[in-house]
Amino acid sequence: xxxxxxxxxxxxxxxxxxxxxxxxxxxxxxxxxxxxxxxxxxxxxxxxxxxxxxxxxxxxxxxxxxxxxxxxxxxxxxxxxxxxxxxxxxxxxxxxxxxxxxxxxxxxxxxxxxxxxxxxxxxxxxxxxxxxxxxxxxxxxxxxxxxxxxxxxxxxxxxxxxxxxxxxxxxxxxxxxxxxxxxxxxxxxxxx
Numbered sequence: 001x002x003x004x005x006x007x008x009x010x011x012x013x014x015x016x017x018x019x020x021x022x023x024x025x026x027x028x029x030x031x032x033x034x035x036x037x038x039x040x041x042x043x044x045x046x047x048x049x050x051x052x053x054x055x056x057x058x059x060x061x062x063x064x065x066x067x068x069x070x071x072x073x074x075x076x077x078x079x080x081x082x083x084x085x086x087x088x089x090x091x092x093x094x095x096x097x098x099x100x101x102x103x104x105x106x107x108x109x110x111x112x113x114x115x116x117x118x119x120x121x122x123x124x125x126x127x128x129x130x131x132x133x134x135x136x137x138x139x140x141x142x143x144x145x146x147x148x149x150x151x152x153x154x155x156x157x158x159x160x161x162x163x164x165x166x167x168x169x170x171x172x173x174x175x176x177x178x179x180x181x182x183x184x185x186x187x188x189x190x191x192x
Contacts, residue, residue, distance in 0.1 A: 006169055010136055014127040014163060021162040022059035033183040034065045034158065041179065041186055042073065044154065048120035052078040052091045052146075052153075055100070055108050060125045061158040061183070067096050078117050080142070081109035087141040090116040105140075121154045122146060124177070129157050133176035133189040134168040147175040154178050161185065 022030070037045070045051070051070050056062035067077055078091040082104040092110040100108035124143045128136040135157050137143055147155055155175065161182040170176075180187040 004169075004171075007136065007139065010165070010168070011127050011139060014136060014165075017162055018127070018160060019059050021160055029183075033160075034062055034181070035069075037066060037069050037073075038181070038186045040188070041156075041181060044179065045070075045073065045075070045121060048075065048154065050076045050078055050091075050093075050117050050119045051121040051123065052080060052119035053094075053123050054080055054125050056125065057106055059160075061160055063123050063125070063158050064096070066123070071095070076117070078119055079109050080107070080146070081112060081116075082107050082142060085140075087145050089142040089146055091119050091122075091146075093117050105138075119150055119153050121156060122150065123156045123158055126157045126159050126163065128163050128165045128168055129159055129177065129180050130165050130168045131187065132167065132170075133157075133178070133180065133187075134170045134174065135177050136165075136168050141173075144173055144175065148173070151175075156181060158182075 053063040055064050070077060077094050079094040080089050081092050082089050092114050094110045098110050103109050126135045126137055155177045157177040157180040159182050161184050178189050
C-alpha cells in the first residue's frame with residue numbers, strides 16, 4: 001500500500017464519506033444505481049469486445065450490475081484476479097453464472113486455471129476522483145499497473161457522486177481516467 005501521508009489521509013476521509021453516503025441512500029435508489037449504461041457511454045463501447053468489471057466490495061459502486069447490459073451488447077466480460085501483494089493483477093473471462101473463488105484482499109475471481117484475457121475497457125473502482133480525471137485508489141497500485149499494461153484500453157472509473165473531490169494529488173505513474181460514471185452523471189475527459 002502507498003505510504004504517502006497526504007494520500008493516506010485522503011483515503012480515510014474518502015472511505016468515511018462514501019460509507020456515510022451509501023448508508024443514507026434510499027434502498028430502492030441503491031438497488032437501481034448502476035443498472036444502466038448511458039447512451040453516450042454505450043456508443044463509446046461499440047468497438048470493444050472485452051470489458052473488465054470488478055465485484056464491488058462493501059460500499060464500492062457495484063460494477064457487477066452492468067454485466068447484464070454488457071452481455072446484451074455482445075461483450076465478453078472479465079474480472080480481475082489479484083496475483084500477489086506486489087500489485088500484480090490479470091483479468092479472467094467471466095459470466096455472472098460462474099462460480100467465484102476467493103482471492104487476496106477479500107476479492108473474488110473466476111476459476112484461476114483459465115487463461116487471462118486482454119481487456120478493451122477496464123472499469124475500475126476508486127475512493128475519490130476529480131474533474132481532471134484523476135483517480136485515488138486503495139493504494140496498492142493494481143489498477144495503475146493494469147492501465148500501464150493495457151494502454152489502449154478505455155479507462156472508466158465507477159463511483160458514487162459523493163466521491164468527487166476538487167482536486168487530487170497525482171504521481172507521475174498515475175494514468176488519468178477517460179470516463180467516470182456515477183449514479184447521476186457521466187463525466188468524460190478532455191480527449192473523449
